[in-house]
Amino acid sequence: MLGFVNIMKMACLTPTRLVFSKVVQKSLDVINGPRREDYREDGLLCYDVIMDLKEHITQANDIEMFLKRFRGVKDISVIDEEDVTLYGVNEKHFIFVRTDPGVDLYDMDKHPFFFYIQHESTIEVMTAPHETVFRHMRQKTEGRDGSNITLLYNIGRCGSTLVTSMVYRAQQCVVISEPFAVLDIAARFNELDRPVTAECTEYFEMIRCVLLLLAKDPEKLYFMKIHGVATASFLHLVHLALPGTREIFLYRAVKPTLTSFKRLFGPGYLWLIADLLLKYYPIKYRKIWEKVGKRGCDKKLLFEIISQMHPFYLEAEQRKEIKSYSYESLLGNKEVFCESLLRDIGIGKEHVPKALTALEKDSQKNSPFSRDALANRDGNVSEGTFRWARKIAKEEFGIEIEGEDYVVKNFPNSWENYLPGC
Numbered sequence: 001m002l003g004f005v006n007i008m009k010m011a012c013l014t015p016t017r018l019v020f021s022k023v024v025q026k027s028l029d030v031i032n033g034p035r036r037e038d039y040r041e042d043g044l045l046c047y048d049v050i051m052d053l054k055e056h057i058t059q060a061n062d063i064e065m066f067l068k069r070f071r072g073v074k075d076i077s078v079i080d081e082e083d084v085t086l087y088g089v090n091e092k093h094f095i096f097v098r099t100d101p102g103v104d105l106y107d108m109d110k111h112p113f114f115f116y117i118q119h120e121s122t123i124e125v126m127t128a129p130h131e132t133v134f135r136h137m138r139q140k141t142e143g144r145d146g147s148n149i150t151l152l153y154n155i156g157r158c159g160s161t162l163v164t165s166m167v168y169r170a171q172q173c174v175v176i177s178e179p180f181a182v183l184d185i186a187a188r189f190n191e192l193d194r195p196v197t198a199e200c201t202e203y204f205e206m207i208r209c210v211l212l213l214l215a216k217d218p219e220k221l222y223f224m225k226i227h228g229v230a231t232a233s234f235l236h237l238v239h240l241a242l243p244g245t246r247e248i249f250l251y252r253a254v255k256p257t258l259t260s261f262k263r264l265f266g267p268g269y270l271w272l273i274a275d276l277l278l279k280y281y282p283i284k285y286r287k288i289w290e291k292v293g294k295r296g297c298d299k300k301l302l303f304e305i306i307s308q309m310h311p312f313y314l315e316a317e318q319r320k321e322i323k324s325y326s327y328e329s330l331l332g333n334k335e336v337f338c339e340s341l342l343r344d345i346g347i348g349k350e351h352v353p354k355a356l357t358a359l360e361k362d363s364q365k366n367s368p369f370s371r372d373a374l375a376n377r378d379g380n381v382s383e384g385t386f387r388w389a390r391k392i393a394k395e396e397f398g399i400e401i402e403g404e405d406y407v408v409k410n411f412p413n414s415w416e417n418y419l420p421g422c
Helices: 002-012 017-032 076-080 114-120 130-140 160-170 180-190 201-214 232-241 254-278 283-292 297-316 327-332 334-345 349-360 383-397
Strands: 043-052 066-075 084-089 093-099 122-129 149-154 174-177 222-225 246-251 323-326
Touching: 017 066, 043 076, 066 076, 066 122, 076 084, 076 122, 076 130, 084 114, 084 122, 084 180, 084 201, 093 114, 093 130, 114 122, 122 130, 130 201, 149 160, 149 232, 160 174, 160 222, 160 334, 160 349, 180 201, 180 232, 201 222, 201 232, 232 246, 232 297, 246 334, 254 297, 254 383, 283 297, 283 383, 297 383, 323 327, 323 334, 327 334, 334 349
Parallel strands: 149 222, 149 246, 174 222, 246 323
Antiparallel strands: 043 066, 043 122, 084 093, 093 122
């Protein structure tokens, strides 16, 4: 058996290892995979990770990026253990991982992105059907309303990692930066060929389970920055599933946002990313793109950025308690911005000095997205592209954009409007 596994490892180390990985995994499953008798209503299927097959950061949450060997069945209560965390959600299963006990997943100074270090330090993978997890969580979380959770929605490349690092430096709550499980459920909702409205109560339990599995300890505060693409579209559901959850939206002027995205992905990947992302936006936005879409990945990604903003506009009409923050307002008044942000999370102003120390370093250091890694990449975009975006934003979404940096003029519920004396 050991000889077979070693051969499989060698096959997966070749340049075409991802091509062979499914065949290799199937072979391992045939030899010692789960059998019919292994499946239990209250059980998790557990796998040892033999090898990490990941070749690119965007695949970091894909369970197929592990070569794994079935080990046995464990009771569902295993998911309550400290070193077991929610990794993702697919069509039928919740996916959990056990990580190296020597790695602190929540140390943002070392690991700016939760999903990345979670994947890198995984030693065991566990899967359980949705209903098995639902039953366990109904008993485990009765009475919890999410009041210890703050969600930071954002448009990506807008200073969200810096803001999250500020919250981390205050050392008053558990910070989780971009858990893939939240992106998973947003993408699942968005792929449907019908809108997911507030009447779609069948999705509430999924939202509730995902957020409470990430925020395990009811006695601690949690701050979660979720991915900045295709996620704002379920903003209108979270407060219905967990009424106590606090929600904040962070945005930035359109021009520097897009140029930052372009430096991040480069021209070689930008077209691929823009095409990939669009199918994960809700159907109403896909239909608008069919009407207004133009050739060019820059325009498509700009459209996706604006489509990430729009759900906040709609929700802000009904709920004044959800606030918006802009990257420009952070640069304009760091201390007041930070004090307001911490207050909204439930943290006192005496922690502002510690939080502001995050401004002294690159918040994405130790990641593939650091300033040094992106410094020499081209981010140029034509002015015609931005003029087109300004026109579409106004006509299709009621979003007003102006100025050289194409700043959003009428973003609702600005934190500055809630300051004393306003």
